[in-house]
Amino acid sequence: MASAPASTTAPDAARARLVEAIVATGGEDRAAFQRLYRLTRAKLFGICLRICGTREAAEDVLQDVYLIIWRRAGGYEPGRASPITWLATIARNRAIDWRRANPVRAAAGVEEAADVADARPDAAAGMLDAEEGRRLHLCLDQLEPPQRETIRTAFFGGVTYAELADRRGVPLGTMKSWIRRGLLRLRDCLRDDA
Amino acid sequence: MTPEERSVLAGEFALGVLDGPERAQALRLLVADPGFAREVERWREHFAVWFAEFGEVEPDPGLEERILGALPGGAANDDAGRAVRLWRAVAGGASLAAAGLLAALLLQPERAAPPAPPRPAPAAPAPLVAALDPTPDAGGTLDAPLAAVFDRATGTLTLASAVDVPAGRAAELWTIAGDGVPRSLGVLGTGNRLTVRPEARGRLAAGVVLAVSVEPPGGSPTGSPTGPVVATGALSAV
Numbered sequence: 001m002a003s004a005p006a007s008t009t010a011p012d013a014a015r016a017r018l019v020e021a022i023v024a025t026g027g028e029d030r031a032a033f034q035r036l037y038r039l040t041r042a043k044l045f046g047i048c049l050r051i052c053g054t055r056e057a058a059e060d061v062l063q064d065v066y067l068i069i070w071r072r073a074g075g076y077e078p079g080r081a082s083p084i085t086w087l088a089t090i091a092r093n094r095a096i097d098w099r100r101a102n103p104v105r106a107a108a109g110v111e112e113a114a115d116v117a118d119a120r121p122d123a124a125a126g127m128l129d130a131e132e133g134r135r136l137h138l139c140l141d142q143l144e145p146p147q148r149e150t151i152r153t154a155f156f157g158g159v160t161y162a163e164l165a166d167r168r169g170v171p172l173g174t175m176k177s178w179i180r181r182g183l184l185r186l187r188d189c190l191r192d193d194a
Numbered sequence: 195m196t197p198e199e200r201s202v203l204a205g206e207f208a209l210g211v212l213d214g215p216e217r218a219q220a221l222r223l224l225v226a227d228p229g230f231a232r233e234v235e236r237w238r239e240h241f242a243v244w245f246a247e248f249g250e251v252e253p254d255p256g257l258e259e260r261i262l263g264a265l266p267g268g269a270a271n272d273d274a275g276r277a278v279r280l281w282r283a284v285a286g287g288a289s290l291a292a293a294g295l296l297a298a299l300l301l302q303p304e305r306a307a308p309p310a311p312p313r314p315a316p317a318a319p320a321p322l323v324a325a326l327d328p329t330p331d332a333g334g335t336l337d338a339p340l341a342a343v344f345d346r347a348t349g350t351l352t353l354a355s356a357v358d359v360p361a362g363r364a365a366e367l368w369t370i371a372g373d374g375v376p377r378s379l380g381v382l383g384t385g386n387r388l389t390v391r392p393e394a395r396g397r398l399a400a401g402v403v404l405a406v407s408v409e410p411p412g413g414s415p416t417g418s419p420t421g422p423v424v425a426t427g428a429l430s431a432v
Binding site: 034049072180 | 198201202205206209210211212213238239240241242243244245247248249250251252253254257258260261262264265266338356358359360361362
């Protein structure tokens with residue numbers, strides 16, 4: 001079974017390996033699926049754990065995530081989305097679904113996973129589009145601090161307006177207005193740069 | 195809704211901060227408005243750069259075996275029995291969860307315009323919508339309710355997103371009316387659309403249950419569902 005050869009460490013090679021594993025998984029290749037799991041489990045588990053808050057919940061969600069990946073892999077279009085973005089989006093959306101269905105357990109577990117959020121960009125960073133990233137970060141820097149922080153918190157925590165307002169101790173309307181104004185400015189900034 | 199408001203709603207939806215009626219409104223736009231769907235996609239691409247900042251954490255080593263063991267494998271006989279049980283359950287009525295989402299989709303006023311002005315073109319019949327609830331027993335093919343819209347003017351049935359079927363299989367749509375017998379509408383095509391043949395369009399009416407099953411390419415060879423039923427929901431007039 002082809003687990004990562006030591007020579008391929010460049011981002012392009014990592015990306016190609018992921019694409020290959022997803023496409024083969026789409027053909028119901030179990031060995032490729034296992035390879036895909038080994039290449040991506042830590043990344044996707046980091047996302048699930050951050051959003052779900054406890055290892056137990058995050059492992060249940062992670063199992064769902066890989067079963068979804070197994071079924072959807074046949075529809076993956078390599079030209080449309082980067083492989084890690086495609087996988088991470090499935091993980092984040094599934095973890096958010098879990099949060100919405102288990103609000104009490106989710107709130108209790110947040111502290112346990114808080115330190116997962118702001119880890120430094122890791123090896124997977126190389127799989128993402130660096131140019132896109134610079135643009136977003138540049139535009140984010142132009143936002144007021146509360147706008148920037150709440151948009152980031154929303155993304156990393158997978159939380160609703162109501163939860164965000166609760167955590168910051170501000171009225172719901174204030175929270176909505178921060179994020180909406182932030183999104184509007186981000187939109188203008190990202191469009192100007194395009 | 196102004197273009198700015200629409201763009202912000204797309205961003206809020208992509209970020210995941212919406213719930214309740216606001217989320218339902220965004221879901222409804224996602225089905226009805228390809229421009230909105232593109233805008234959501236663009237926001238997702240922007241936010242995706244943050245995925246690099248989620249730290250890596252190793253899950254329990256035993257999880258790999260658990261996941262590999264949970265992959266669907268060769269239990270074809272079991273699938274058939276499960277399909278029959280599901281059809282019985284479906285004939286008994288649509289699920290409460292689907293009804294709840296549907297209510298959210300329908301009850302949220304989209305605009306504050308007064309209802310007084312007469313409707314233009316009363317000749318065009320109002321569309322039918324359904325929230326298709328995933329059937330967990332079918333193997334969890336879907337992970338969230340799926341909105342469906344039937345445009346009575348064009349005979350086009352559109353789903354909000356793709357139905358995940360294994361490679362080499364197709365998603366087939368069915369109606370189930372009072373007699374509880376599923377009747378095929380056809381196989382879902384590209385763009386998650388299906389143009390219903392004119393003679394079958396009369397079967398789509400409020401209260402009729404819409405169901406999706408996984409079938410061989412081209413659809414069920416028997417005229418009845420042969421694969422697992424992955425989602426069901428009742429149609430309502432908007």
